[in-house]
Amino acid sequence: MIAMLLMFLIEGCSMESNNEFKEDAEYVVSLLEASIENVGFPKSEKDRLEEFFEYEYGEKEKDIQTRLISIYMAFLGKTDFKYAENEKNEQLFRKLLAELEKIKLELSSL
Numbered sequence: 001m002i003a004m005l006l007m008f009l010i011e012g013c014s015m016e017s018n019n020e021f022k023e024d025a026e027y028v029v030s031l032l033e034a035s036i037e038n039v040g041f042p043k044s045e046k047d048r049l050e051e052f053f054e055y056e057y058g059e060k061e062k063d064i065q066t067r068l069i070s071i072y073m074a075f076l077g078k079t080d081f082k083y084a085e086n087e088k089n090e091q092l093f094r095k096l097l098a099e100l101e102k103i104k105l106e107l108s109s110l
Contacts, residue, residue, distance in 0.1 A: 021061045022110045024052050028068050029100050029107070036075060036093045036100075039084040060110075064103055071096050 028049060035041045053069050056062075075096060080086040 018058075018061070018110060021057055022107055024055075025061075025064055025068065025103070025107055028052050029104055032068070032071055032075065033097065033100055036096055039079065039081065039089065041076070064106060067099065067103060071099055 031042075031045055031049065049072070053065065053072075055065075057065055074092065078088075078092050080089055083089075
């Protein structure tokens with residue numbers, strides 16, 4: 001009986017954190033999309049983004065989290081902020097936005 005109660009509590013917590021992950025991940029996706037479209041990243045959102053990246057999620061969520069980190073790092077590291085209209089930026093942004101679309105589809109099925 002106690003074991004069943006513990007299992008229920010654990011599963012309930014997992015579902016709550018899964019919903020929380022989905023909401024947080026969707027926010028990060030929209031933030032990254034806006035940053036790419038505007039060729040800039042709002043410093044005011046940096047803390048929330050870092051919290052999301054540092055949090056320990058389950059295996060499925062960790063994969064999405066890692067991909068979002070990769071997109072963020074690629075955006076910051078490969079974007080030519082000095083010449084925003086650079087053709088390389090446009091190619092990079094198309095690739096990053098396509099990856100964000102894939103992630104949004106995965107999030108909708110969580």
